[in-house]
Amino acid sequence: MEKYREDFARDGSAGMPVAVVRAEHADQVQVAVRWAAEHRVPVVPRGAGSGLSGGSSAVDGGITISLDRMRAVEVDPASQVAIVEPGAFNVEVKRAAAEHGLWYPPDPSSFEICSIGGNLATNAGGLCCVKYGVTTDYVLGMDVVLADGTLVRLGGKQIKDVAGLSLLKLFVGSEGTLGIITRAVLRLIPAQVAGATLVSTFPTMTAASHAVVAIRGKVRASMLELMDNTSINAVEDWRSHGLDRSAGALLIAQSDAPGDACSAEIAIVRDCCEAAGADEVFTTTDPEEAALLVAGRRNTFHALEARGTVLFEDVGVPVPTLPALVDGIAEIARECGVEIALVAHAGDGNTHPVVVYDAADAASVAGARTAFDEVMALAIRLGGTITGEHGVGRAKRAALPDQVGPDVMALTRRIKAALDPDWILNPGAILPPTPS
Template sequence: MSSAALDDLINAVGPDVVTCDAVVMDRYRYDWAHDERAGMPLAVVRAETAEHVQAAVRWAAEHRVPVVPRGAGSGLSGGSTAVDHGLVISTERMRAISIDPAARVAIVEPGALNAEVKAAAAEHGLWYPPDPSSYEICSIGGNLATNAGGLCCVKYGVTTDYVLGLDVVMADGTLIKLGGIRVKDVAGLSLTKLFVGSEGTLGVITRGILKLVPKQPDKATLVATFADVEAAARAVVGMCAQIRPSMLELMDGLSINIVEDYLHMDLDRTAGAMLIAQSDAPGGARALEISIMEKVCAELGAKECFVTEDPDEGELFVAARRAAFPAIERRGSLLLEDVGVAVPLLPELIDGVAKIAQQNGIEIPVVAHAGDGNTHPNIIYDASDPDSRARAHGAFDQVMQLAISLGGTITGEHGVGRLKKDALPDLLGPDVMALSHKIKNALDPDGIMNPGAVL
C-alpha cells in the first residue's frame, strides 16, 4: 500500500482517528481467543462517529483492503482477529447511550459496554437483560455482532430478542437504518435480525436501538453440590421440565477447584459439580419454584442444597461462576468452546466432553448456562509443547463434532469467528452454506468485510 493511499485515509478521517504505529496496532491484533494466526494491519481506525466508519469503509472498498470490525476485543472465537494488510475499524470510542424511558428503549453506540447500558437503564428503573459473563468489559457492538447470551438468557432471551433497530455501514460505505423505537414492525424483510450475529461479515454496526424492560424482581438463589457432574446435569433436565428459572448455571468439579484457587471463597473442592440457580418469580411463586428445585436436587442425590434470599449472598456464588474464564486462563493457553444441545441431551454432552478429555490426556473444565443447554468446555494446553497443542486442537474439533452428532450447535453465543469456521459446513450442510454465501456475496461482493471469519 502506497503512502499516498494511506494519506488519503488519514485525510478522510483525521490523524487523531487513524494510527499506523506498529506498537499501537499490536494491541488490536487479537481478541480474547488469542488466535496465533493474527496478522498485522495496515492501519487501525479508532472511529468516533458513524461518518468515520463510512469514510474508512469507502477507502477500504476503493483499495480492496480487508476490513475487520472490532469492539472491546473480548470475543472468544477469533472474530476480530486482525488480518495482514487489512484495516481494523475499532468502535471503542463510540460510547454514547441515550435512554428513552417512555418508549423503554436504549439508543446505543457500539463501543458502549454492556455494563454501562445496564447502569444507564437502571437510573430509570429499567433493565437490559442480556448478561454475558464478561458484561463489565464487553461492548454492545460485539454483543450485537455475535448475538451474545449470558447467565439470564434461560428466562429472558439473548441479544436479538432486544434489538429493535440498527444502523449499519455496508461494504460500499452506505449507511442504512433498520427498524426503530416501535415494538411491532413487520414491514419488509427482517433485515435487522440478519445483521445480529453476522460477526462483521456483512457490515459494521454503528448504532443499536435496544428494548428495555422493568427492573428485575427480587431473586432467591439456590446452590447445590453433587458427587458427579452427570447427576447435576440430570437435575438441570428435571428442573427445566417443570419450571423456568431466571438463572441456571453449572460448574464441574475441575472448574470449581480452579475458581477456588483464584477466589479463595471456600467452595466445596470435593464436589463433582455445582449448580447455581435463581428464581425471580413474583410473590409465592418464587418460593414454589425454589421448592421444586430443592426437590429435584434431593431426588438426584445432591450432597448439599443451600437457599438464600439475601441478594449479596446470592451474588457471591454468581461471581464465582463469572470468574471461571479468568481463573481458567491462569492455568495455561485455552481453546474456548461454547457448544450447545437441547436441554434433555445435556448429560450426554457433558459425559462426552469428559471422555474426550480423558482420551486426549488434557484438562477440559466445563461451565455452562445449563438451563438452555449451552456449555463452555475450556480446553487447557501448553502452547510451548507441540504435542500438547496438537492434542488440544484435536479435542477442540472432537467437542464440536460431538455437539453436531447430538443435534446441537458449535456455538451458542460466542460466534463462529475464525476458530470454528471449519466445522460450520458440518453443522449447516451444503444447501444452507450455499445460501449463506449468496447473501454474503450480494452484500459484500468484493469480500472485504471480515474475510476469513464465519464463511
C-alpha cells in the same frame, strides 16, 4: 505506531493491520469503508476485543475499524429503550437503564468488559438467557454501514414492525461480515425483582445435568448455571468465592418470580436436585451472598486462564441431551489426555468446555487441538451447535459446514456476495477469506 497496531491486531482468542481507524462517529466509519471499497482493502470491525472465537482478529494488509470511542448511551424511559453506540460496554447500558428502574437482560459473563457492538455481532447470551433470551430478542433497530459505505437505518423504537424483510435480524450475529453496526435501539424491561438463589452440590456432573433436565421440565428459573470440579477449584485457587472444593459439580439456580411464586419455584428446583442425587442443597435470599456465588461462575474463564493455555469451547445441545454431552466431553478429555473444565449456561443447553493444556509440550498441544475438534463434532452428533453465543469467528469456521450442510453454506455465501461482493468485510470470519 507498530505497538499501536499490535494492540488492535487480536481479540481474546491473529494478521497485522496496515492501519487502525478509531472512529468517533458513524460518518467516519463510512469514509473508511468507502476508501476500503474503492481500493478493495479488507476491513475488520472491532469492539472491546473480548471475543473468544477470533472474530475481530486483524487481517494482514487490511484496516481495523475500532469502535471503542463510540460510547454514547441514551435511555428513553417512556419508550423503554436504550439508543446505544457500539463501543459502549454492556455494563454501561445496564447502569443507564437502572437509573430509570429498567433493565437490559443480555448478560454475558464478560458484561463488565464486552461491548454492545460485539454482543450484537455474535448474538451474545449469558447467565440470564435461560428465562430472558439473548441479544437478538432485545434489538428493535440499528444503523449499519454496508460494504460500499452506505448507511442504512433498520427498525426503530417501535415494538412491532413487520414492514419488509426481517433485515434487522440478518445483521445480528453476522460478526461484521455483512456490515458494521454503528447504532442500536435496544428494548429494556422493568428491573428484575430480588428473589432467591439455590446452590446444590452433586457427586458428578452427570447427576447435576440430569437435575437440570428435570428442572427445565417443571419450572423456568431465571438462572441455571453449572460448574464442574475443575472449574470450582480453579476459581477458588484464583480468588476465594466460598465454593465447595470437594463437589463433583455445583448448580446455581435463581428465581426472580414475585412473592410466593419465588418460594414455589425454588422448592421445585430443590426437589429436582434431591431426586437427582444432590449431596447438599442451600438457599439464600441475601443479595450479597448470592452475588458472591454468581461471581464465582462469572470468573471461571479468568481463573482457568491462570492455570495454563486454554482453548474456549461454546457448544450447545437440546437440554434433554445435556447428560450425553457432559459424559461425551469427559470421554474426549480421557482419550486426548487433556484437562477439559466444564461450565455451562445449563438451563438452555449452552456449555463452555475449556481445554487447558501446556503450550510448551507438543503432545499436549496436539491433544488439545484434537479435543477442541472432537467436542464440536460431539455437539453436532447430538443435534446441537458448535457455538451458542461466542460466534464462529475464525476459530470454528472449518467446523461450520459439518453442522449446517452444503445447502446452507451455499446460501450463506450468496447472501455474503450480495451484500459484500468484493468480500472485504471481516474476511475469514464465518466463511473463508475469499469467495473461491
